[in-house]
Every structure is written in C-alpha cells, then in structure tokens.
Amino acid sequence: MSVPGAVRRGQDAVWLSGGVASATPSRPPRPDSAAAGPRGVIEVRGLTKRFGSFTAVDDLDFDVRPGRVTGFLGPNGSGKTTTLRMLLGLVRPTAGTATIDGRRYAEIENPQAVVGSALEATSFHPGRSGRDHLRVLATVAGVPARRVDELLELVGIPAAARQRAGGYSMGMRQRLGLAAALLGDPAVIILDEPANGLDPEGIRWLRGFLRHLADEGRTLLISSHMLGEVEQTVDDVVIIANGRRVAQGTVAELRGRATAYVRTSDPDALVRALSDRGVQARRRGEGLQVDTGDLVLVGDVAHAADVAVHELRGEQTHLEELFFTLTETAENRNRNLGDAGAADTRHRDPQQEDRR
Numbered sequence: 001m002s003v004p005g006a007v008r009r010g011q012d013a014v015w016l017s018g019g020v021a022s023a024t025p026s027r028p029p030r031p032d033s034a035a036a037g038p039r040g041v042i043e044v045r046g047l048t049k050r051f052g053s054f055t056a057v058d059d060l061d062f063d064v065r066p067g068r069v070t071g072f073l074g075p076n077g078s079g080k081t082t083t084l085r086m087l088l089g090l091v092r093p094t095a096g097t098a099t100i101d102g103r104r105y106a107e108i109e110n111p112q113a114v115v116g117s118a119l120e121a122t123s124f125h126p127g128r129s130g131r132d133h134l135r136v137l138a139t140v141a142g143v144p145a146r147r148v149d150e151l152l153e154l155v156g157i158p159a160a161a162r163q164r165a166g167g168y169s170m171g172m173r174q175r176l177g178l179a180a181a182l183l184g185d186p187a188v189i190i191l192d193e194p195a196n197g198l199d200p201e202g203i204r205w206l207r208g209f210l211r212h213l214a215d216e217g218r219t220l221l222i223s224s225h226m227l228g229e230v231e232q233t234v235d236d237v238v239i240i241a242n243g244r245r246v247a248q249g250t251v252a253e254l255r256g257r258a259t260a261y262v263r264t265s266d267p268d269a270l271v272r273a274l275s276d277r278g279v280q281a282r283r284r285g286e287g288l289q290v291d292t293g294d295l296v297l298v299g300d301v302a303h304a305a306d307v308a309v310h311e312l313r314g315e316q317t318h319l320e321e322l323f324f325t326l327t328e329t330a331e332n333r334n335r336n337l338g339d340a341g342a343a344d345t346r347h348r349d350p351q352q353e354d355r356r
C-alpha cells in the first residue's frame, strides 16, 4: 500500500496528518496493530532533583494519560523544565522515577518512536535550512526522508523550510521544533511552552493540531505559563509550585462547580427565597454569590419573591484564577521572587478581584 502521508513502520502504515491541515484529505485512523505498540502512559513517582542544597523538584507524583492533552503549569522556576528533562533522560533524578509505559527513557529501545519532544525552540544550526535540519534528524532516527516534507507541510512551513533556520521567527522555530518532535511518529509528545512566539492564528492552529494528535490516541504533555491559552487546549492539568505538585485533575474538576452572581434590589429577601428552594447564597461585594449555575432558577426565584434583578451572570473559576490562588499562598509563593512575590499579592486590587 502506498498512500501519501503514511509512514511505514514494519508492516503497518501509521497515520499522522489526517484532518489537521484543511488541505489534507481525511485519512484513516491508526490501525489497531499500531495502537498495540507503546501506549504512552507517563508516570512520575516521588521525583526529586536537588542541585546542591537546592531542591528544584520535590517528591513529585503525577500521571499523564494517552488520548489527552495535559498542561504542566507552574510559575517561573517552579521545576517544569527540570521535570521534563528528567522524563527525557537528560537530567538524572536525585530520587524517584519518571517512566513512559513503565520504562525510564534510557531503557526504551527505540526512543524516537516512543517519545518526541521540543524543549527549546532555539537549538537549530542557524546556517542550515529547516528542511536540512529535519533531514539530518531523520537520518539519525532512521526515518524516510519523504517524511520530512510531509511534516513541514503539516506544521505549516513548507516554503520557509528551505530558508536558513537562523532567520526564522520564534513562531517558525516552534513549528520546526514540533515537526522534529513528530519525526519518529511517537506515541508521547512532550513540548515545553509550544505557544511561545506564535501569533493568535498560530495559537489557534496549535490548539487544533494538539487536539488532533490527542484524538489519534497520543499522549501530550505541554508545559505552559499562558494560562488563558492552555485552558482552551488542555483536558488535564498538573500544577506545580516550588517543585511540588499543588493540583492535578481534569480542567472541569479543577474549575469546580459553576456559580452565579446576582445584584438585586433586596439581597436579604433573595437569600431567603433561594434558601427556601435549597440553594445557598452569600453576600459578595454589592451582590450575592449563589451556589448554582442555573441562571433561570435564580431569575425565577427573584421574580417570584418580587425582587428586582439588576445583574445576573454565571461564573466559573478560570484556570488562571485557580493557578494564582494555588501558587500565591504563603506556602507556595514563588521562592525565586523573594519579597517581590509577596508585594505583588498585597497590591492586587480587591475590587478587581471581586469583578473576576
């Protein structure tokens, strides 16, 4: 069988690009025989890295599942890159393990086919074209050269690929790094800040691209500090602060239950009326925070109680708020900022907080 876009691995054609680029016709899913290969489960257990007396990563535990995009979030210097480097066998842990399908990176027989990564967008020979860069990597990895052109097409830089990589914009380097990560058609893809340097259209493209890769059953672990972007891209989240995990879960779990905010002519009357319907509400600023996301219910109860509604809106915790709530506690405040971190928190405008 010979079909453009497919890479032969043994007897199996493995699909990568179906449906990602709008110009690319829809292609069949990965055959079952390919899915029987690496599953791509990442397990981090008790992972610790000390540099001298400094503990960069501190007894970290988390799992990353196939078919999902997992965001690995933390403030600057919280230990994200060190963790990813341990996972990729580039840094030796002081204690604990980071494994893919139960094996440390060094124990994986053909690592390019199992895990692809882009840790830094700048590690290209500046005088070499993007295409040549990939061709060198393809040769080392034993990947057919035609795969390089497919990937360049896929990441959206087929024309630029013949120019010297030294002249690439940050966004183009990101795309080239992504193509390099995908060379071996890996089950696990690890990307450090992949949205850095991308324009809004590029970020939208990246989001669709990552989703497609996850839908193919791959495992995606992406570190990021762009919380607003990540929220729309990831399924699961691991948040770390000062080398320690402070949260893990699906985005929906971490956001918690939706609530409503309502301003009325008579807040006390509405609190009572809602309470009669089994819904709790409490004063917040000029209005009430209500423990339900059902705006129709709140509006109907207010109407029945003859209370005028001046404002009514649903509220959901955003990842960004959760992130700051978790990482700005006294215990988790960024150790690298010293007093500046504390000052930032002190100077936040409570009115602003209330409006969030």
Ligand SMILES: Nc1ncnc2c1ncn2[C@@H]1O[C@H](COP(=O)(O)OP(=O)(O)OP(=O)(O)O)[C@@H](O)[C@H]1O
Binding pocket: 051, 054, 056, 074, 075, 076, 077, 078, 079, 080, 081, 082, 083, 225, 336
């Ligand atoms: N080789 C090293 N020697 C000493 N300290 C190090 C070394 N590598 C990292 N660190 C320290 O470990 C901490 C975690 O660094 P790391 O780069 O993993 O954080 P990060 O979360 O990726 O940060 P950023 O978002 O800024 O990239 C930092 O305080 C950093 O200075």
